[in-house]
Amino acid sequence: MADTYDVLIIGSGPGGYVTAIRAAQLGFKTALVEREHLGGICLNWGCIPTKALLRTAEIYHYAEHSKNYGLKIPQPEFDIADVVKRSRGVSAQLNGGVGMLLKKNKVDVIWGEARIEKAGGDGPVEVSVAKMKKPPVEPQNPVPKTPLGEGRYSAKHVIIATGARPRVLPGIEPDGDRIWTYFEAMKPAAMPKSLVVMGSGAIGIEFASFYRTMGAEVTVVELLPQILPVEDAEVAAVARKQLEKLGIRFMTDAKVAKVTKGGDGVSVEVETKGKTETLKAERLISAVGVQGNSENLNLEGVGVEVERGIVKTDGLGRTKVPGIYAIGDVAGPPMLAHKAEHEGVICVEAIKGLDVHPMRKDRIPGCTYCQPQVASVGLTEAKAKESGREIKVGRFRFIGNGKAIALGEPEGLVKTIFDAKTGELLGAHLVGAEVTELIQGFVIAMGLETTEEDLMHAVFPHPTLSETMHESVLDAYGRVIHM
Known part of the structure; x- marks a missing residue:
């Protein structure tokens, strides 16, 4: 012994x-x-290597859109092996x-x-x-x-x-070649031109965002009617709209019924609303949970x-x-x-x-590092209503924030949910630039049992993205300034 x-x-x-x-x-x-x-x-x-990949994709995206910042940068290129x-x-x-x-x-x-x-x-x-x-x-x-x-x-x-x-579905077992889990998706030997992502939770959406930004054609298949199913529906809708602008195709209320591997990729049969559509792609990423x-x-x-x-x-x-x-x-x-x-x-x-x-x-924050980022803590609006509470909901869009506009990131939303009787912060849901860093302010507020009055009287520095948090609280109580 x-x-x-x-x-x-x-x-x-x-x-x-x-x-x-x-x-x-x-x-x-x-x-x-x-x-x-x-x-x-x-x-x-x-967590860590995916964020390194996503950082590369973010810089690549900014280089591709450098003219939006008054810069002239030649068309960027990348070597996936170096990435x-x-x-x-x-x-x-x-x-x-x-x-x-x-x-x-x-x-x-x-x-x-x-x-x-x-x-x-x-x-x-x-x-x-x-x-x-x-x-x-x-x-x-x-x-x-x-x-x-x-x-x-x-x-x-x-x-x-x-x-x-990674959870494995019968008949769609990863083989490390055509059907990937996050292990293979994290270290591709070559950049696929097209792929299907099965599942739109944090893992699926992060890989969809990375590969689409780097140039692949991406389709995400989600069994439920909403992408990012654990998030507030309104925030998930904003994220979907922005990801679609990036070029990602979403198929919701859809089920992958069969995957057939071939020499040049995979054929994915997707059932949705009584119809079957066959998708062709070089790779399939299985991201249906763990x-x-x-x-x-x-x-x-x-x-x-x-x-x-x-x-x-x-x-x-x-x-x-x-x-x-x-x-x-x-x-x-x-x-x-x-x-x-x-x-x-x-x-x-x-x-x-x-x-x-x-x-x-209920006070553990969740973060998804796609573009735009998504972060949340506490109850969604739907869950707050289900609890039987009377609630107040505040919203503030990034387009009203000076720092967001200066960053060239005007698309985003901060949503806060309060108990109408006590002023307790029940939930906070964000989508936009750097919201995975902002969410901790709401986490601390909930941990300290901060009320809406405390948050409204807190001084937020200007110009910062954090001001969107303040304005969302103000909005819940009819006091929003910049919207």
Whole structure:
């Protein structure tokens, strides 16, 4: 038996490594088990590298429209290999940073695949770590390879932070060639001339935006009547209009019934309103959501309850088995990196005995980094009405904001929803330039239980995009100035 730990975390994604660092800060002897690469999917194949790709697309877009800014720039060109190389380099840099942080905080990194062998009672939880099928893949990290690896370990507390993977639909299984998941879409060997994106959630829309900006013909197929289904309907409609101006075609209330692969691409049969249309494209990106990585951990064997791949927990990450916890994507939606990080901190602080409160999932912001960006927190207008509250709704369009016009980004909307009786901010929904940075102002306001009066009397700097937030609040109460 190797060392016994106070806390052992399985998975080193944002939830896992942040939890490990916080555990070490609290004085726990801590270990982190990872089978592939530090930082997990988010850092290596998700949040971070996609933003690097989207930044390239944004600069390319501005170069193509340089005349709108009084500039004369020759027609821009790109090398997709260099675009991918930059994206992978960004991931490598941050991957290395995670390794340094773990080393600094004296967290042991155990390389391998974990399986929980024994749990419950007052004794330690036993975890076996099998040898990896392959060594950690690129990008490499600076954590020195230690003897820690295959073997048996014990811990008083085991936190499952194994994340999620792309959901696969029967008959439309990704093959890495013609049918892609986000893994392949993130590192194309060549730029496809056309593609179909199945699903219009954040992942699907971000890739649709990237590939269309870089010149591909893009069609997005969405099963529901609204793109970005979790967003406020009004904001989603503004986003759709702008994305259509970019050249993306949307098919909503539509189902991909069949995909046939050929030598030159794919044929996609789409059923919509009783009709069937066949789309031809070089590639199909499957972006129909993700599912939790709860298999091969022996969770059911030790009594942990798992439902549809999701580990059932209470508000503090605890399963019904003493000493076993779960956080992040594997513990259920919203499946977001920042949710995983905060959930992990709450979990380990509760283990320490600190006075913590369950996370308010209704106050977790969501962001989509397409062009234009979309961001939201709290209730949509429809959900607020369903709750039975009397509400006040404010709206302010970017066309009334001096900074937005100066930036050449006049298309956008900020929408705020208040409880009419108490002035409580129930939700905020934004679409437009840099709204993924603006949303945190509303998140903080909701966390501090700020009322409409507080927001109306706050001084927002001029000229900034943040003034649209102020004006939206003013509009909800009939006091808007610049519209």
